Amino acid sequence: MNARTEEKIAVNVLRFSAFLAIMILLFIIVYVSYKGMGSLTPSFIFENPRDMGREGGIFSAIVSTLYLAVLSTLIATPLGVGTAIYLTEYTGESAVTKIVRFGSDCLAGVPSIIFGLFGFVLFVIYLKLGWCLLSGALTMTFMVLPTIIRTSEEAIKAVPYELREASYSLGATRWQTVTKIVLPEAVPGIITGVILGVGRSISETAAVIFTAGSALATPGSVLESGRTLAVHFYIIAREGISMEKAFATALVLIIFILTINVITYALMNRYISKKKA
Amino acid sequence: MKDDLSPVKIEFVNFGVSYRSEKAGSPPLSALENVALKVYDKRILSVIGPSRSGKTSLLRSINRLNDLHASFEHSGEIFIDGAPVYGGADTDVTELRRKAGMVFARPVVLPLSIYENIAYGPRLMGRSSKSELDATVETALKDAYLWEEVKDRLGSPAAALSGGQRQRLCIARVLGMRSGIIMLDEPTSALDPVSTAKIEETLTALKNKYCVILVTNNVKQAARVGDETAFFLMGKLIEYGDTAKIFTTPRDERTENYITGRFG
Structure with missing residues (x-):
């Protein structure tokens, strides 16, 4: 040949x-x-489910999903980015960084049901939070942390070393250099990791059922149980309650994730071109 | 020698630099040995020598940028205006770096606007009032001969400038900090001849106000710009003196061989 x-x-x-x-x-x-x-009507979006999901809509599930996604992102992002900054900027390549990195990579490979069990034992039982969105969000935080750490680390490492030197030479401290020069340059890469995390917490079922429960009512606060879209889909499809409603729920879930992706990439491109132009 | 004319700005006393080897047991890599050198205020010192002669280590020791390398070790002392750079445990490194501004070989601009590149240093020092910054930026850009070219687009990203303009912006950035010392590490090695000429012109104009150290691979540039010249070879200061004297009647044979291009 x-x-x-x-x-x-x-x-x-x-x-x-x-x-x-x-x-x-x-x-x-x-x-x-x-x-x-066929089932995706305005009333499907704005009504709460009735009769275990056979009738009505998915409004409460949308609210629960938003709660869970927003909350876990708010907790996981600073933790993950902070870890990444520490690993890249504050410690040289050492045994400690290797262990932390290896640990976080292992964490990424742990099956979600195990996270669910862990979250159940720690948050629901031991910390007495009960089945609630907060327990779910904290569990999801653990699940998405490795992704955010790894992508942020790569994004921060990709910022040229010379920029840091230039900043130091102008009398900046490490923290000033990180916050004013390194992070703004790494933002697009970090966002990619965060979005992967958001997607994961929106679509997770096993870990969420164990920790946030599957209550059908609209949660009044994060200390109440709630059923996210993915969990709702899983339950009504698995128990054969209503396949039409299940697919309509899946459609909303997909639209959710696609919308988030499209909006973030658009914002990211605007950010990048604004910096470069 | 101009002992009688200008005060000593920087003094190296038995100064040495070495980098610990990665491999356990092997000896540290020596970059500078026993350097004794005086740098005068309001003059330009050209530092020449082949690669790996320790020129860059010399500069990076003054503002302690070498501290960022875990393997860096030093011996001896450097004094700026009589104050030790390494000695005092309470030496404020960020303060030191403001005193000794640095221009790198590659024209590295910060990913900010032209204005913000210059305002960056002063802002860190707490000089952040709009009117003061405006004045600082304008003066710095004028002193770096860049004002006319960029005055209408101070808000646009610095990355859009040409290589030569970026390097003059880097000089302006140092000027904006009102450092007494300007150190340049092969500032024209990545530039075309026209940009190089502009940088040299800028430096010559600046020496009335600053202590300038110019590390260069370009022997002719050292001769054109420097008042004094120091020749380094393999980490040792071989010869130091009046530029005209070094280039016409070098005392050391190795200096003569280097400046006439027989090696390097």
Whole structure:
């Protein structure tokens, strides 16, 4: 086989894999839309579920999802970015950084049901928070931390060392250099990690059922139990309560995640072009 | 030697730099040995020598930028205006770095606007009133001969400037801090001849107000710009003196060989 045919085959194989990835996404979106569109009415969005989800809508689930996603992001982002800053800027490459990094990578590989069990024991039972959105959000924080740490670390490392030197040479302290120069440059990369985390906490079921419960009522506060969209979907689909409602819920879930992605990438691009222009 | 004309700004006393080796057991890598050198105020000192002769270590020891490397070790002492750089346990490193501003080989601008690049240092010092910053920025840019080219777009990102303009912005950044000392580490090595000429012109104009140390790989530049010249080789100060004297009648054979281009 000569180099030219080899090249042609390689290009086509690569093209096929790229094509396949986007096709899978499109297929899921089209299929879920087709199945769920029928039930997706304004009243489905703005009414609470009745009769275990057979009737009514998913308003309470939307509220629960927002609570959980926002809360876990608010807790996980500073923790994760802080860890990343510490690992990259404040400690040299040492045994400690390697252990922390290895630990966080292992954490990323722990199955979500284990996180659920852990969150149940720690927050629900031991800390006596009970099944509530706060317990769920704290558990999700643990789950998304590794992602945020790893992506933030890479983003911070990608900021040229020379910028730090220039900042130090102008009399800046380490913290001033981190906050004024390094972090603003690393923001797009950090956001990518945060968005992955948001997506994960929106779509998680196992860990959330264990910790936030699955109450159908609209939660009045984060100390009440709530059923997120993903959990609602899981329950009504698994128990055969209503497949139409299940697909409509899935459709809302997908629209949620796509919207978040599109908005963030748009904001990120604006941020980047504003800095570069 | 100009002992009688200008006061000593920086003095190196038996100063040495070495970097601990990564491998356990192997000896540390020596970068500078027993340097004794006086740098005068309001003059330009050219520092020349082949690569790995210790020129950059010399500069980075003055503002303690070398502290950022975990393997850095020093011996001896450096005095700025008579105060020890390393000695006192209470030495404020950020304060020191404000006193000795640095311009790097690559024109590294901060990812901020032209204005904010210069305002960065003064702001950190707490000089943050708008009117004062405006004045600082304008003076610094004028002194760095950049004002005319950028005065209408101070708010635009500094990254959009050309290489030569970026380097003059880096000089302006140091001027904005009102450092007494300006250290330049091969500031024109990444620039074209026209930009280089502009930088040299800037430096010559600045020496009336500052103590300038110019590390350069370009021997002709050292001769053009420097009042005094120091020649380093493999971490040792080989020869130091009046630039005209060094370039016409060097005492050391190695100096002569280097400046005439026989090695380096």
